[in-house]
Amino acid sequence: MSKKLLLAASAAVLLNMPPALAASDADLEVIKSEIQSMREAYESKIEQLERKVQTLEAQQTTTAQKVEKTQETVAANASSVPATAQRSIRDTSFNPAVGVIINGQYSNFSEEEADIAGFAIGEEAERGDEGFGLEHTELNFSANVDDKFRGSATIALHEHDGDTEVEIEEAFVATTALPAGLEVKAGRFFSELGYLNSHHSHADDFADRPLPNRVFLNGNYGDDGVQVSAVLPTSIYTEIGGGAFRGDDFPAGGADGNDIGAWTAYGRVGGDVGENTSWRLGLSTLQADGISRDGNEDLVNFSGDSSLYIADARAVYAPTGNNAEQEIIFQGEYFIRDEDGTYEDTDAGTGAINYDDSQSGWYAQSIYKFHPQWRVGARYSQLYAGDVPAGLVGSALDDGGHDPWAATAMVDWTNSEFSRIRAQFSREEVANDSDDNQFTLQYIMSLGAHGAHNY
Template sequence: MRNFTRATLAVAVMSVISPAAADQNATAELEAVREEIRALRQAYESRISELEGKLEQLESQPRNAGADAAPAAPARAPAGQHRRVYSNEFNPSIGVILNGRWSGFSESGSEIAGFGVGEEGERGREGLAVDESELNVAANVDDKFYGAMTAAIVREEGEDKVELEEAYVQTLGGAGLPTGLSLKAGRAFWTLGYLNEHHTHEDDFADRPLPSRVFLNNAFNDDGVEFSYVLPTALYSEIGGGVFRGDDLPFGDSTGSGPEAWSLYGRLGGDIGYNQSWRVGAYVLSGEAADRVTNEGDVGFAGDTDLYVADLRYTWAPTGNARQRELTLQGEYFRRSEDGSYRDATAGTGNVAVDDAVNGGYVQAVYKFRPQWRIGARYSLLQAPDVPAGLVGSALDGGGHDPEAYALMLDWTNSEFSRVRLQYNREELSEGLRDDQFIVQYIMSLGAHGAHKY
């Protein structure tokens, strides 16, 4: 009986203690879960605050591209560019562009009748050749400035030469300027139409159209200062301008220490739905040419030069994904007005006064029909200038012929770092002269390289 009583008491005690212990264990487990949730919430809130800060910093940086531009890489290059630069913070991004080609021509000469042309604007060498290769260095200077330099290695007159194409600094969002305002100083491919801002290896064709070759010697990259201001509007709108030394074509060697040239421009752009975008622009570049020498020093000009440019670019991704298929339409119109005097040393003409304007332009279409393949066509034209009596029979006498050129291309892009292109040109630059050209080109990028503009 005593044993039964003890057993009964033990069972009763256990029935009371077990639920209490279970409750304590459950409470401890619940408290541990709550603590883990609080820790996770705190960690996520900290991470979200950090990301919001970075986003605010990026949004404060200037944007200088069209409406379809992708977000810029953090503080690597000015906003409004597609391709990131992979490098450590504030450490220079160093890249090399390898550019080579084989060219075959049906005519030995390629003079553009009625126009003086600089060396960069000429046709180039026949056969195998290493084309213009580049060494690029770029980095943030600090939280307020970005800097970049591009040196081009070219072969001229049988010798390899190094030319400084770009060396500039540009303000970042933290420089304290009003939102949307950016300043750039040094030497750069300045804002003038569409192609001028781009390096030639970014082009859709192996050579530049006739107006760029004649009016700009391929590109205008004088020493100077330029501002750009992206307006706070729903539609992409940008205005800008600059002052320049006046050493580069379409000018010549400047005579003084002050700026000899200036520019102004305005651009608008936007999206049409989710798979189309457009941009238009108007530009003026004006200055004094003290001694603009072309055609290997035979032709010279001194006087006032005004160059007006208008451009249009439209892109359409038929499937909504530009990486798969994309159609790009592009064109530029040029008008050069000059008041001064020409001379032709070969023809023995003295200084002949001229006050005339000539026009030129090009249109092109490029279609990406597969992710790695594109085809394109381009047509460019120059209006024959009126020749004063004193220049009849000189290199500036085109006989009333309007130079024109046709181009067809097919290229294969294995990645954003490599491209191989096949191109056919037909150039009718002088009366009765038709030059059929075949070009095979490769472009390879080593290391980090700055983003390509819209």
């Protein structure tokens, strides 16, 4: 109120200023020259702006000409496309990104059979088919659902014993709008466990998964459930998360849906060393209690509690600082599984035998990209089965005193980001009497949507 009064008063004073207070002639001259210099400054500025407008206009016409020219050539190249193609009649821009992966191979094995001694395994853990074959054919659809969710579905088609199987590998929605680094994922998806589990096999550096990922996770653990993760606001990368699942995918199994059948938890850190090296370390666990899991083509059953712990490490080094030219990757995972329950091998007729022991395994691999299109790689995998209870001697759980191992070497050629051809040789000694030399020629082609450059 008082401020307003003050303002009004000062305004009144200003308005009533007598003309006698006006400037002298000398002052007037100063003001005149000031105005003159201001005018000059403005004029030069306006001139500058006019020049700018002219150049911009000229550029616009050249751009327009260019665009027109491109359109003309495109129209000429594709005669089936009408000239009005730039005006789309049916808008397809809201369609999800669609990608198809064609993953085929030719394999040759020296051994007729190759059963991994000491373990009851799932279907995906078995050696692939010999001869020509399609590994996985994958169809992926993904898009933002709206401003708060995204979704992705991956359907895999694969052959097993002459039958084509259709499998929903992943079908999930995830949040994009949560604060504080949080993400919630729901549906069926590959859990964050170790390094390889959350990756699709076509992105792998070898034609098959390492032995421990095959034996302990059946390739990938992908169950129905919910996973929550958080990237923490730390200077080095820190992420924690966990999930609750139905418990229906290997190494869980036999879920009746009444309860949470399995849960996971993980933590990871990562960062850079200098400008050319990056690294990541992680710990994770998968806990499946009260399960009934069939393995070895339903011949072996495990009932009880299964706890898997994984440590993973990865480092990527770009010798020239540019990973498009050269790159060296080191990667390894260590697995330990505690199982408490009963094993029954119906093939060996053991009956249900109490089992309380742990198995373990690890792999280490390195990939060297020495040319933008060429890479070589080597990998070693090793498994250790548990002690065999007396009742299981001679069954699938009996490793016969042999620790399964595999040594693998590969070379691949990447024409573009969308095609890769690989040759791989593996020596697998997975049982006492099994010295398997495996040769694989593989091609992985990606149609449609651009793939992700995962770490």
